[in-house]
Every structure is written in structure tokens, then in C-alpha cells.
Amino acid sequence: MLISQISRPGGGIAVVVRDGSEAAVVKDAASTYALAQEAIATGRSLAAVVAAHGLGEPVDLARMAEEGRLLLPVTHPDPAHMHMTGTGLTHLGSAATRDAMHAKLEGAEVLTDSMKMFRMGLEGGRPAKGQVGVQPEWFYKGNGHIAVAPGKPLTSPAFAGDGGEEPEIAGVYLIGPDGRPHRLGWALGNEFSDHVTERINYLFLAHSKLRETSFGPELLVGELPADVRGTSRIRRGGRVIWEKPFLSGEANMSHTFANLEHHHFKYDLFRQPGDLHVHMFGTATLSFADGIRAEPGDVFEIEAAPFGLALRNPLAQAPAEPGAVTVEAL
Structure with a gap:
């Protein structure tokens, strides 16, 4: 459904x-x-x-x-009580990418922090049912004010290095009166990010994620297939300038969803009754990795068979700010 x-x-x-x-x-x-x-x-x-x-x-x-x-397939009456978050370094990618990653892990003497985190997921991200595995990379995107409806523009701020798509699966959750999380279902998500800023230094990851995002248009209620295969593309002037398949679902991940959900909802902060959560579970496919630089007017398009309609959003650029943001003392 x-x-x-x-x-x-x-x-x-x-x-x-x-x-x-x-x-x-x-x-x-x-x-x-x-x-x-x-x-x-x-x-x-x-x-x-x-x-x-x-x-x-x-x-x-x-x-x-x-x-x-x-x-959007679901919103909160008060956008401040809708939390947009995500996890990264969770996907293995295609079979070829997976083999290359394992070879690099086995042969490298010095690993980057990102590679160390990826290896931690490979070794401890899939615990037995009821057990707790290693925690993943986690990030905060914002609240419901940055959630953009399907078809509407994803606006990159004037200070951004770029604005690029990240095709992901999002879990949607509502916290019950007793503080227990309830999953409504799953949706396609575009975890729109600033990859140029992130590339400067991985400690800028938190900054790069504070961008608008979109999910839907349809929410899949029920079980998510273990092997999800979709396509991510960019259209410019109606013409496809980049297209690539993406894989998701637990068959293509180094973590189980149960483990990722635990490490999000283990915090009391995220178990407040009535709050809505949209949590994006990561990707292995980016146009930025292929040297593509999206431009205003380009349309991001993400689709996968289980989710119905494709998620489409054009890219927009915010006008330059007049100067530094100032704070007024009271």
C-alpha cells in the first residue's frame, strides 16, 4: 500500500x-x-x-x-516537531564497488576516518536480532521547515559550495504517547547536500548537511524489500545529463535497519510523544562523485519500483545575502 x-x-x-x-x-x-x-x-x-x-x-x-x-506524504502540524536526520557510510554499493572497497580495506596500512567507520559497519553493523551493533555515522539536517514537497525546488543557499542529490530510502516514524517509536513506512528521499563544502574537510560534514531535503511522493506501508534497485538522474533542459542505478535495502547495506533505528532512537531526545521523524539511511551513488556539477534549473529525479511515483525536484539558487548575519543584544 x-x-x-x-x-x-x-x-x-x-x-x-x-x-x-x-x-x-x-x-x-x-x-x-x-x-x-x-x-x-x-x-x-x-x-x-x-x-x-x-x-x-x-x-x-x-x-x-x-x-x-x-x-509531502506526511507532515507534522508544527514543523519544529518534525526531525530530519540521517546516517552515512551504510551502503556497500554495487558488487564491483564492494569488491574494490574490501580490497582497499585489506591492503591499506593507514585508513582514513571514513574508511575506519565503513569497516566498523562491515564488522559490527549487522548484529543478531535483539542485539546492539556498532553505531553508524549520524547527522542532523534540520526540522520540518527544510522539508520540501515533491516537485518543488530544492534551494541551495548563496554561501553553499554546491547543491547535489543523494538518492536514499527514508524511514518515517511517529512517537507514541508512551515514547515508543512507530514506523509508518518508507519513502524515497533526496538527501540534498553540499559536497564541495564536505570535501574541504570531513569535519565540515555537519555544515554540508544543513540543507533542504525532500521525500516521497508516496509512502510505502509494510515491509521494505531486502534488495531495492532504483535509478537516479539529472535532467537539464529536458535532457538527461547523468543517470546511474542505485542499490539499497538490507541486502546492499553494512548495517541492518534495526541497528540504525536503535542508534537513532536510543536518545531520549528523539522519543518525545507526538514528534515525527524522517530518517535517511544513506546511499552509494552520487553524481558529484562522477564529476557532475548541478546547475539551477536542473531537475533531480529518483525512482524505484516499490515506491510508485518518482521523486522530482528542480535545483534553485538563493540570492546572495547582503552581508554577515548580526545578532542584537537584549
Whole structure:
């Protein structure tokens, strides 16, 4: 089952569900967030709550995309309580990349900190069920104010070195009244980052991640396939200038999702009742690594079969700031 949200012509939102090619509005659903709250309160699955509401008028999601009416598949009523985070160095990449990485690990006498972190994941990122493995690289992107709807521009700030895509799978979670995390489902994510700034010094990683991001348009409810195969591309003037397959899912990762989830939600800070979390699980495919420099107007496009519609966002550039940000003393 796939869940999305669209804007209504007269204002407000509608929750849309589809199985296969047929999509329809969920009756009497204020939002995906409200449906998830209902599921937690009644001890039912999200799919069971949707079934109980029933479906109304059909929806042409492809037309909604053309009309710019796609919204994020879930949002929080207060964007400050929607946390955007992620983990890195979690993916093995293609078979060739994996073999090359292992050869480098075995033959190198001095490893970079990133390679050490990757090796830690290979050796301890897949613990037995119920056990705790090694913690991954973790980063903070921002709150709901930086979450951009599918189809809308991802804006790179004037001070950025660049703005580049990162095709990832995101887990979406709602914290219940008792502080327990509940996973709503999975979505495609563009963990938009500044790779030029990161390349200056890896200690600038935290700065490079404080950028806008997008996920969706559809939320996959249920189990995620172990082997997810998708395509990431960049279009310029309607023409594809770069395209590459990407792999995700646990079959292509050095960590289990359970281990990554544990190391995010082990912090009390991230188990506050009512908070929404969108956590991106990393990638092994970047156009930047192939020497591509995205330009304003380019369109990032990420797709994978289990997730329905592709996630598309054009790149925009913010105007230059007039000067330094100043602070006023009270």
C-alpha cells in the first residue's frame, strides 16, 4: 500500500491511497499524521485504519504531479516537531564497488576516518536480532521547515559550495504517547547536500548537511524489500545529463535497519510523544562523485519500483545575502 497527500483545489489536503495503479482519497482523513495517531491510539496497523475509513473518489496521481499538487506524504502540524536526520557510510554499493572497497580495506596500512567507520559497519553493523551493533555515522539536517514537497525546488543557499542529490530510502516514524517509536513506512528521499563544502574537510560534514531535503511522493506501508534497485538522474533542459542505478535495502547495506533505528532512537531526545521523524539511511551513488556539477534549473529525479511515483525536484539558487548575519543584544 502506498500513501500520499495532495492539495485540494479549494484549500486543505487529501490523503490518497493506492494498491497497484488505482488511487483514491481516504474518507474522513485529516492527514497521514492523524491516521497514524489513530493507529497508535487504537492498537491497529496503519493499513487497518485506512481500511476502516474506506476510500472515496479516485485520484490520478500522475496528473496531480503535473499540476504541482503533490505534497509531502506526511507532515507534522508544527514543523519544529518534525526531525530530519540521517546516517552515512551504510551502503556497500554495487558488487564491483564492494569488491574494490574490501580490497582497499585489506591492503591499506593507514585508513582514513571514513574508511575506519565503513569497516566498523562491515564488522559490527549487522548484529543478531535483539542485539546492539556498532553505531553508524549520524547527522542532523534540520526540522520540518527544510522539508520540501515533491516537485518543488530544492534551494541551495548563496554561501553553499554546491547543491547535489543523494538518492536514499527514508524511514518515517511517529512517537507514541508512551515514547515508543512507530514506523509508518518508507519513502524515497533526496538527501540534498553540499559536497564541495564536505570535501574541504570531513569535519565540515555537519555544515554540508544543513540543507533542504525532500521525500516521497508516496509512502510505502509494510515491509521494505531486502534488495531495492532504483535509478537516479539529472535532467537539464529536458535532457538527461547523468543517470546511474542505485542499490539499497538490507541486502546492499553494512548495517541492518534495526541497528540504525536503535542508534537513532536510543536518545531520549528523539522519543518525545507526538514528534515525527524522517530518517535517511544513506546511499552509494552520487553524481558529484562522477564529476557532475548541478546547475539551477536542473531537475533531480529518483525512482524505484516499490515506491510508485518518482521523486522530482528542480535545483534553485538563493540570492546572495547582503552581508554577515548580526545578532542584537537584549
